[in-house]
Amino acid sequence: MPPDLQVSVSPHIRSQETVPRIMWTVAGALVPAGLVGLYVFGWRILVVVSLSVLSCIVTEAASLRARKLPLARLRDGSAVVTGVLLAFVLPPHAAWYVPVVGGMVAIGLAKQLFGGLGHNVFNPALIGRAFLQFAFPLQLNHAEWPYLIRRPLLEIFRGDVASADAIAGATPLAVLKDAPGEVFSGGWSFWDLFSGYMPGCIGETSSVAIILGGALLIALGYVNWRLPVAYLAALVAGVLLFPVAGADGALRAGLPAIFDGTYPWQNLAVHVFSGGLMLGAFFMITDMVTSPMTSRGQVIYGVIGGIMVALIRLYGGYPEGVCYSILIANGFRPMIDRFTMPPRVFGQRDIAAGGTS
């Protein structure tokens, strides 16, 4: 006979799901994209990723200490995920202090100052990235981005972007911005674009690897497929429909060009498969803490983000707009929640339509 009985409110059993399990799974889902980065940019990216993760962990630990919270909370893995995501949106040849400062801002400013896990309004990794954009513009904006000459697949640890094996070029989006129509003249094929063999940030280049990880998160129910789909679809719609300046400088909407068959489809491919769009669609905008909870809210949120990318890329000063698009969408989240929650309760009748008495 047991001496003492435990008394608590039902339910008395719990599922196996835990926050650490979610976070470590997300970290695992990022591995394929990281491996492609390793192949394309060389071992240097390991330094950037390690410094970023380490900076996030140390900042998290210091914050927990300052807030008199147990250090055991580090085990939830959320700081690691932020660290990896931050590194993935940095250039492969970033100086050592770039990921270090980025991690401190991401965790210290964007996460802990807002109240820690679950309380941040904006995506920490992207706040880190946005901060670096202004703090170290020369470290983040390059006319030429290095990447390695093709080598056997097994030699992923051999080269480095700083070595003689590296070549350099503008990113596809930058080419698109400055000289539309010449995107594929740089020697890349559509497959390069899709698989990730092109200049860019550490973990952003490979659409196929990111989609693979994203599919895992969707299959596990950590990501609602509607959100990335809404984000990507809104970008495609924006790029196709918004008027853009042609060679003669006159603004032209994409729609007529689609109908008369003169639309430059490779431009659309660059928009979708290069830059940070895929990483943003599957790993950034889908961040649980900063996205709405209802399906309806997530679709609205995704559409806002997608349209922002199109606006920034087509009319803004930067070739890339994923980071800011998601931060702006983050800002819309409370308002989206307000208009989409609480949803209709099961069985709820419209009283005006003569519900039950």
Place this chain on the structure above:
Amino acid sequence: MRSFRGGVHPPDMKHLSADAPIEVLAAPEQLVVPLSQHIGAPARPIVQAGDDVRVGQLIGEASGFVSAAVHSPVSGKVKAVTRTRHPLGNTVDALLIENDGQDRMAERVGEDNPNWRDVSPRDIVDTAMKAGIVGMGGATFPTHVKLSPPESKHIDTVILNAAECEPYLTCDYRLLLERTEDVIEGLKLLVRALTPPDAPPNRVSGIIAVEANKKDVFLKLQDMLQDKTNLLARLMPVKYPQGAEKQLIKTVLNREVPPQSQRGLPMDVGVVVQNVGTALALYEAVRFNKPLYERVLTVSGDAIDTPGNLLVRVGTSTEHVLKARGITDSASVVISGGPMMGIALSRLSTPVNKGTSGLLALSSSENWETMPCISCGACVRHCPMQLIPSKFSTLGDVGRYDETEHWNVIDCIECGVCTYVCPSRRPIVQHVKIGKAVVVPLMRARAEELRRQQEKEHG
């Protein structure tokens, strides 16, 4: 298979006791029979200390329409009118009865009534009331009230709830397997009780709804109901809480009962839901004049030596039942009911009542550390009522329970799905209970104020 939105699939653990035939548990020497074994006013004791009682003798009479009679589960002597603990934690009046072990039956109790098939709908409702029959799935709502819908509600379907979606519980499964015919007779009586006198006999249909993990029972039922025009068995997907009234009706008939905030009841969509045990109790009451003083319950859990299904007299202590199947020292929590909605008992002296569907002893001593809500949306996705459960806990964390009204806290059925899936281990149901306790009086006060104002305006 069609079903409701949301829900979860916890490990069902039914293998522990599903194959154990129902065994009779000998009544203990002393029983404590609560006078509140139902929702509604407590029964009034009509015996005194020193009185001799027989099995099935009325010892507490219903003290209103929404109340239920209580009968002696054994023969012997009333020792005292006392107080005992209800599983919910409050104390209620009870009768302490010393069992003489003779099982002397009260007059007529157990006699086969040869004309039982001819009883009128009115008589069936009457019998349910006299026999003290209540919903035996756990809610313990008096059955005669459910069988007396207002004339404005046209009932067309009785659903016999055999979902038994709570993990571990197998008592309804065993009853359906071992006493199939009697349960069907009980369903027929329920159907007849709800058929208006002037309506054709087939106006009301009876559906036995079974989860797909009890296919053997479904096939047996289907076979036996083949030639019936208004009775049928339905197979439902395995999903918790399939047996919750609103979700059950959605699955079986695709009708949505309005939520609590709109005072919705199954009868608003023409349905009455009854439990398997209740149907059997009604059959035994009508045919054998047997009041409800014993029930089948499941004894299970990893801290029980030999899990099984037992026929137990109400008033038997939890300790007596658990010891009968061997409880190990590793037990850290004892639950009355299932693990999702059952109540963790604080004392093993708590007596079995008419709504006790199971007694579980679990050794799970996992310490669930609560973490902040990461708005992962798991609770939203799985909530069978389409609420935003996380709100209840985040508002509760900062003491803003009054705001849970806006988030429809009173529509929560407390099925526990949100808390089960929460990766941050947040005690959401606990916050819901507090939220309701804060919100309901506020709503009542507001309604009262409105009524007073209207009275003033109209003179």
